[in-house]
Amino acid sequence: MLEIRNLHVQIEDKKILNGLSLTVNDGEVAAIMGPNGSGKSTLSYVIAGKEDYEVLDGEILLDGQNLLEMEPDARAAAGVFLAFQYPLEIPGVATMTFLKAALNAQRKARGEGELSTPEFMKKVRAGAERLHIPQDMLKRALNVGFSGGEKKRMEILQMALLEPRFCILDETDSGLDIDALKIAADGVNALRDPKRSFLVITHYQRLLNYIVPDTVHVMANGRVVKSGGKELALELEANGYADYRSQAA
Amino acid sequence: MAQVTPMRTAAETQLLDLFPAVKARLPGAAEPRQQAYDAFAKAGLPHRRVEAWKYTDLRASLREAAPLADAPSAAVLGEVRTKAAPFAGLGPALAIVDGMFEPSLSDLHGMPAGVQAVGLAGALGTGHALAAQVGQAAQADDAVLALNAALMTDGVILRVAAGTQLERPLVVRFVRTGSQARAAFTRVLLVVEEGASLTLAETHEGPAGVGHQDNTVVEVITGDKATVQHVRLNADGGGAVDLSTLGVKLGADCAFTSFALVTAPALTRHQIFVTFAGENSRVSLNGGALLKGRQHADTTLVVNHAVPHCESRELYKHVLDGEATGVFQGKIIVEPHAQKTDGQMMSQAVLLGDNATMNNKPELEIFADDVVCAHGATCGQLDDDLLFYLRARGLPKPDAEALMLQAFVGEALEKVEDESIRDVLEGVVEAWLRARL
Numbered sequence: 070m071l072e073i074r075n076l077h078v079q080i081e082d083k084k085i086l087n088g089l090s091l092t093v094n095d096g097e098v099a100a101i102m103g104p105n106g107s108g109k110s111t112l113s114y115v116i117a118g119k120e121d122y123e124v125l126d127g128e129i130l131l132d133g134q135n136l137l138e139m140e141p142d143a144r145a146a147a148g149v150f151l152a153f154q155y156p157l158e159i160p161g162v163a164t165m166t167f168l169k170a171a172l173n174a175q176r177k178a179r180g181e182g183e184l185s186t187p188e189f190m191k192k193v194r195a196g197a198e199r200l201h202i203p204q205d206m207l208k209r210a211l212n213v214g215f216s217g218g219e220k221k222r223m224e225i226l227q228m229a230l231l232e233p234r235f236c237i238l239d240e241t242d243s244g245l246d247i248d249a250l251k252i253a254a255d256g257v258n259a260l261r262d263p264k265r266s267f268l269v270i271t272h273y274q275r276l277l278n279y280i281v282p283d284t285v286h287v288m289a290n291g292r293v294v295k296s297g298g299k300e301l302a303l304e305l306e307a308n309g310y311a312d313y314r315s316q317a318a
Numbered sequence: 319m320a321q322v323t324p325m326r327t328a329a330e331t332q333l334l335d336l337f338p339a340v341k342a343r344l345p346g347a348a349e350p351r352q353q354a355y356d357a358f359a360k361a362g363l364p365h366r367r368v369e370a371w372k373y374t375d376l377r378a379s380l381r382e383a384a385p386l387a388d389a390p391s392a393a394v395l396g397e398v399r400t401k402a403a404p405f406a407g408l409g410p411a412l413a414i415v416d417g418m419f420e421p422s423l424s425d426l427h428g429m430p431a432g433v434q435a436v437g438l439a440g441a442l443g444t445g446h447a448l449a450a451q452v453g454q455a456a457q458a459d460d461a462v463l464a465l466n467a468a469l470m471t472d473g474v475i476l477r478v479a480a481g482t483q484l485e486r487p488l489v490v491r492f493v494r495t496g497s498q499a500r501a502a503f504t505r506v507l508l509v510v511e512e513g514a515s516l517t518l519a520e521t522h523e524g525p526a527g528v529g530h531q532d533n534t535v536v537e538v539i540t541g542d543k544a545t546v547q548h549v550r551l552n553a554d555g556g557g558a559v560d561l562s563t564l565g566v567k568l569g570a571d572c573a574f575t576s577f578a579l580v581t582a583p584a585l586t587r588h589q590i591f592v593t594f595a596g597e598n599s600r601v602s603l604n605g606g607a608l609l610k611g612r613q614h615a616d617t618t619l620v621v622n623h624a625v626p627h628c629e630s631r632e633l634y635k636h637v638l639d640g641e642a643t644g645v646f647q648g649k650i651i652v653e654p655h656a657q658k659t660d661g662q663m664m665s666q667a668v669l670l671g672d673n674a675t676m677n678n679k680p681e682l683e684i685f686a687d688d689v690v691c692a693h694g695a696t697c698g699q700l701d702d703d704l705l706f707y708l709r710a711r712g713l714p715k716p717d718a719e720a721l722m723l724q725a726f727v728g729e730a731l732e733k734v735e736d737e738s739i740r741d742v743l744e745g746v747v748e749a750w751l752r753a754r755l
Contacts, residue, residue: 117710120702145712157707161725161732167711170721175712210725227711 070094071116071235071266076127078108078115078291085111087291088127093235093284096263100277100302101270103288104310109270110154112288113239116268117151118144131235145171146178148234152224152241158212164223165207168193172230196229200256218249225256236260237268242276254279274306289313330362332383336501337468340386344471346442346449354467361461370460373645373677374587374616380559384531386471387416387500394495398423404521404553404746408738409486415493417471417502423491432482432514438473438505448475452507455537456565458591458620463563466535469503476518480511480541487517487549487736492534494524494554501531512541512569517736519549526555529584535563542569542596549739550578550588551746558583563591570596577734578605579743580615581750590619594628594656602631606727608750609642610671616645623656626686630660635730636667637723638674639754648693649681656686663693668700668726720751 071093078086085108093099103109115122116129118141129136136144159167173183184192197207200222212220221241228236238257242250257267257280269280277285277299285301286293287310294313295301326334337355344351363380364371390398398415405411412435413423419437429435434448441449452475456463474490490506508518518538524530532554538546554560560583568574580586592601607615621630636644646665667676680693700722708718727747734740 117706119706119710140715141706141709142712142714142718145710149710151710153707153710157704159704159708159722159725161728162721167721170717171708171711171713174714174717178712178714231712 070132071268072130074128074130076115076129077125078111079123079125080111080121085122085291086115089288089292091286091293093266093268095266096261097284098261098267098269098280098282100282100285101268101288102272102285102302102305104314107288108291109288110239113151113237113268113270116237117141117149142174143178145231146175149237150228150231150233150235151237152221152228152239154239154243156212156220156224158210160210160213162211163208164211165193167211168207168227168230171227175231192230196226199229199259200226201252202226217244218246221245221249221253222256225253229256229260234264235266235268237270239270240272241269242271242273250276251279274302277302287313327363327377329380329383330377333363333465334359336383336386340469344469345439350453351468354464358461358464358468361464364461370618370647372679373643373647374614376462376587379585379614384499384501384529387494387496387502389418390415390420390495395420395422398493398495401523403489403491403523404551404742405487405489405519405739408742409489409519411489411491412474413491413493414473414504416495416500417504419472419474430482430484430486432479433484433488434477434479436475438475438507439471441475446475448477448507448509451509451539452505452537455539455567455593456535456563456591460563460589462533462561462587462589463535466503466505466533466563469533470505470535471503473505473507475507475509477509478511478514478516480513482514482516484516487519487739490518490520492520492522492532494528494530494532494558497525497528499529499531499557501533503533505535505537507537508539508546510538510540510544510546513543514541515545517547517549517739519551519736519739521551522554522560524554524558527557528555529557529559530554531559531561533561535565537565538574539567540569540572540574543571544569545573546575547735548574548576549734549736549743550576551743552578552580552583552586553746554583556582556584560586562586562588564588566590566592566601567595568593568599568601570598572596572599574600575602575733575735576604577730577743578617579731579746580605580607580609581746583613585614587616587618590617592619592621592630594623594625597625597627600629602733604633604730604733606635606730606747607644608637608727608747609644610639610754612641614643614645616647618645618647620649620651621661623650623652623659623661626655626657626659628656628659630662632663632665633730633733634665635727636665636676637670637727638667638676639670641671641673643674644676646677646695647679647681649683650691650693652682652684652686652689652691654685657688659686659689659691661689661691665695666726667697668723669697716755720755723751724748
């Protein structure tokens with residue numbers, strides 16, 4: 070379970086999150102929607118541990134463990150995974166090399182042994198197949214020369230491989246055509262599990278047709294201003310965010 | 319304005335005294351050596367007011383010129399035989415130990431068909447036909463090159479016959495021994511005939527912490543349609559001063575690629591002079607330097623597009639920790655009639671240490687009007703966003719940094735086509751990065 074309590078965050082003296090509280094239960098898929106600048110991406114970065122943000126108050130607990138006291142890599146090992154809105158390119162590092170380094174670093178941090186190469190290859194191949202990722206892409210430098218859709222699928226592959234407890238999808242739908250969106254959503258749905266929760270950040274309801282959320286939360290001006298079931302997403306699609314902008318101000 | 323003759327430094331005096339003392343026993347014609355010595359005597363050691371040596375003031379940093387190394391004894395050679403060479407087993411190797419070509423440590427009988435290998439001293443002494451080409455590719459008004467031309471004791475001449483395709487690399491080892499600082503002046507000439515293709519891999523090996531002084535020249539002269547991959551691994555010990563010149567003269571329709579890796583010596587200056595003598599040839603010059611402490615590594619190159627329709631690429635990567643200094647000077651000359659020249663030069667540095675320094679000096683001298691030339695230089699720290707991405711995947715900060723640095727150098731390293739050689743070089747980079755963790 071992830072609990073965020075009264076989170077206040079600023080970056081370069083600009084307040085972004087203003088007392089945000091949110092609970093995501095085990096096995097729950099929670100969608101966060103909201104207009105541009107409402108603080109959605111900031112929330113995802115702060116949970117994952119990006120250093121540029123200054124946390125003024127509040128706490129983020131994953132199964133009671135305070136994430137804010139942990140380094141980003143320790144949070145990853147504890148089960149936090151952020152699928153980036155803009156996955157970064159690493160020229161010179163083969164995707165396979167990167168995947169193995171990440172997986173073994175997490176296993177090491179948890180006191181588990183390294184995976185053998187055949188075990189690892191088997192895992193990667195299975196995941197890649199589900200996500201329609203060709204084998205030769207795994208030999209290329211990570212994300213270099215990949216299309217937008219390929220980068221997003223690679224994020225989902227990493228997620229599948231690392232088996233996190235808590236997954237954040239930061240606008241995974243942006244830049245995807247409908248076919249790519251379906252493949253990515255299938256990949257995510259395959260990972261749904263009673264012990265795994267998801268925070269799905271999106272502008273549009275469309276993604277939520279494919280990754281159907283249990284709860285929907287509307288963010289405006291740095292906090293959650295309304296929560297509801299999946300029907301709330303449809304309502305937002307019909308009416309827009311205008312009501313929430315004025316409400317929050 | 320009055321001519322100012324700077325005072326001779328101790329090192330200059332020692333170098334000037336060295337030549338008259340040893341010239342009687344140096345192989346080959348005396349006259350070219352004397353001319354080179356005179357040129358050095360006139361110029362002295364290069365210093366910061368010599369533009370090409372602006373960032374490597376040899377006059378100031380070379381306090382003492384070490385005496386000439388003695389020819390290695392049987393005991394020394396026995397010791398060398400027991401040491402594992404970085405490229406051991408990857409291809410037939412020739413060894414130059416303390417300035418002398420060592421047939422007993424060389425695979426002279428294991429040379430592939432189409433390859434002729436002879437000792438340089440012997441070739442110069444007997445007036446071997448190939449010896450006439452010594453000095454043809456490395457031509458520059460440069461004091462360090464002149465010193466080598468005056469004092470070269472030995473080395474190797476390799477000829478690869480027309481049409482020969484070598485699968486395995488030819489390895490040339492420059493080995494230094496002993497605990498006292500000594501100087502060696504050596505030269506390798508590689509003559510590649512029409513249509514031949516090969517990889518030449520040099521290693522520079524020496525004991526840690528000894529201030530050996532090396533002045534090596536490697537010359538590559540090709541006929542038309544030749545393909546040459548050149549690799550230079552500097553695995554000298556920590557104290558060494560390593561001055562090196564690579565001179566390349568290419569025929570038409572050739573491809574020449576070079577990669578140099580520096581991690582160990584105290585001071586290196588690697589200078590490259592490339593001349594396109596025939597059209598439609600391509601050159602790719604690359605290098606990586608990983609430095610710490612007060613190490614200093616200088617790469618200075620001049621690519622002369624003397625003919626039209628040639629392409630040159632340069633990619634140099636410096637990783638600078640501590641108070642290390644990196645220097646990259648690259649000059650691309652496009653002569654008036656060398657139309658359709660395509661030249662692109664890039665130098666990138668990551669500064670890990672607060673007191674590390676990178677000096678970049680790219681120059682384009684373009685006298686033709688229908689060319690595409692570009693240069694770029696970047697200098698900075700590791701990208702924070704990328705670092706976060708890797709840490710968010712579970713890599714601890716030092717591991718994430720190491721992976722990023724490996725990738726950074728890897729971009730230049732991947733120009734090495736021979737996989738077995740590239741694996742060794744990657745191992746050297748990884749060892750450097752691991753030592754940092």
